[in-house]
Amino acid sequence: MVLQDLGRRINAAVSDLTRSQNLDEKAFDGMIKEICAALLEADVNVKLVGTLRKSIKATVNFKDLPPAVNKKRLIQKAVFDELVKLVDPHAEPFKPKKGKANVIMFVGLQGSGKTTTCTKLARHYQTRGFKSCLVCADTFRAGAFDQLKQNATKAKIPYFGSLTSTDPAQVASEGVAKFKKERFEIIIVDTSGRHRQEKDLFDEMTQIQRAITPDQTIMVLDATIGQQAEAQSKAFKDTADYGAIIITKTDGHASGGGAISAVAATHTPIVFIGTGEHMLDLERFSPQPFVSKLLGMGDMQGLVEHVQALKLDQKDTMKHLAEGVFTIRDLRDQLQNIMKMGPLSKMAGMIPGLGQMMGGMDDEDGSMKMKRMIYVCDSMNNKELDSDGKIFVEQPARMTRVARGSGTSVREVEELLSQQKVMAGMAKKMGGMSKNMQKAQGQMGGGNRQQQMAAMQKRMQSLGQGGMGGGGGGMPDMGSLMKMMGGGGGGMPDMASMMKMMGGMGGGGGGGGSAPAGRGRRA
Ligand SMILES: Nc1nc2c(ncn2[C@@H]2O[C@H](COP(=O)(O)OP(=O)(O)OP(=O)(O)O)[C@@H](O)[C@H]2O)c(=O)[nH]1
DSSP states (O other), rough: HHHHHHHHHHHHHHHHHHHHHHHOOOHHHHHHHHHHHHHHTTTTHHHHHHHHHHHHHHOOGGOOOOTTSSSHHHOOOOOOOOHHHHHHHOOOOOOOOOOSEEEEEEEEETSSSSSHHHHHHHEEEHHHHOOEEEEEEEOSTHHHHHHHHHHHHHHTTOEOSSSOOOOOHHHHHHHHHHHTTTTTTTTEEOOOOSSSSSSHHHHHHHHHHHHOOOSSSEEEEEEEGGGHHHHHHHHHHHHSSSEEEEEEETTTTTTTHHHHHHHHHTOEEEEEEEOSTTTTTTTEHHHHHHHHHHHOOOOOOHHHHHHHHHHOOOOOHHHHHHOOOOOOOHHHHHHHHHHHTOOOOHHHSTTTTTHHTTTTOOOOHHHHHHHHHHHHHTTHHHHHTTTTTTHHHHHHHHHHHHHHHHHHOOOOHHHHHHHHHHHHHHHHHHHHHHHHHHHHHHHHTOOOHHHHHHHHHHHHHHHHHHGGGGOOOOOOOHHHHHHHHHHHSSOOOOOHHHHHHHHTTTSSOOOOOOOSOOOOOOO
């Protein structure tokens, strides 16, 4: 059972109860039983589950509820709050400071995902304006430095290591000294995860720690070990006193719930969770957004942060949208932006309600469809790209040329054009709206964008919470969401249409291999 399934099961238990006609104590007990069974299957400690059960019962106190009280809301809130408590470590982690060297040392067993996570974290800080780098202090495993080098090169992060040295503490201090001199702000040191004997591994960790005196030591834990996470973290704590934990591989296993709750029970801050093998698959851990996402209520804060961190180039499209225009080039740029955001299923999980709605959607299919749309655009010349698409209606031969050049089919070109037409129609409306808004704002003496964003987030969250248990809620307004993320004026096109479009694209139409045959461009 994967973590998402755990969320779905809990959600279903609450929904069944709140939808049922006779919301009596027996049904309420049944719901608690189902939630507890799901948590136990996810390897959450039996004592913690017991506490959760008692707390939900005590909070709702079914017997003494006055008849007028909104039972559904009360039950939903109690379940939500108790799940948050279950994964809340109640501890604040170290926060790196700008303008100084923050040395972060990683420890953890082999295969836990240390090297991958080091690079993910360096990249995370890099995109947030910290000058970041990596040091490989694993001199035990041949190939460790190569792996870090490869990851770092891909993420464009400077790195340091040695292919010949056998002294990890020396390599670590040399690397840290070099990068401190070069005024790096985040210096991440990766250490070995294996040794002939466990004692050697722990000795090495303390030697490195003494040599570099890190500002923070982070332990990396593999979520698939479930509640054993507690024992493993204790063993490390006794030796290399770490300040925070990153739990990796929460994407594949429900036992991530077990690992997270086990660590939270020890009051150790969980700073991030790894949610996949991709560089972007690192999420800041925060109990409330985590539970919200688990239950299909989305994580708006995370989504906005994620999109902002990508620094997507929206300038031209925004300008066009404000003018009520949406060209084929705009469509291609937006497709490319969406591709940068990471797997679609993950993006959808952050949007209240959408993750569950798209449960069956295949990331590979979705991204292949988008790639083929980009191939179509790349086979157009500048005149075509900057057009509103009418040029293809007037001269249909252009479609055949583009299909041939991109290794797709005429039908796919037509579909892209009709999508662009839909977007252009929306842009026209939005352009008018945005002009009116600007006028209104001007009359009101302007508006505070931060306040607007906060209000929007609040609205989204309330929509998401309403969604649990099927009471009210429903899908939020994707157009507004994208506008908010894009910042002010226009914004990205409507995500729901994008998803719909991908679902409909590429079905049949014959022709077109998986790779473009050639993408020659004509003037
Ligand atoms: N699905 C998934 N896989 C992950 C995640 N993090 C790391 N991995 C994979 O886990 C495997 C081990 O990761 P490494 O980074 O090599 O682990 P390590 O702890 O550095 O291993 P040693 O160098 O042997 O100590 C790799 O295949 C990674 O791609 C994650 O969050 N989700």
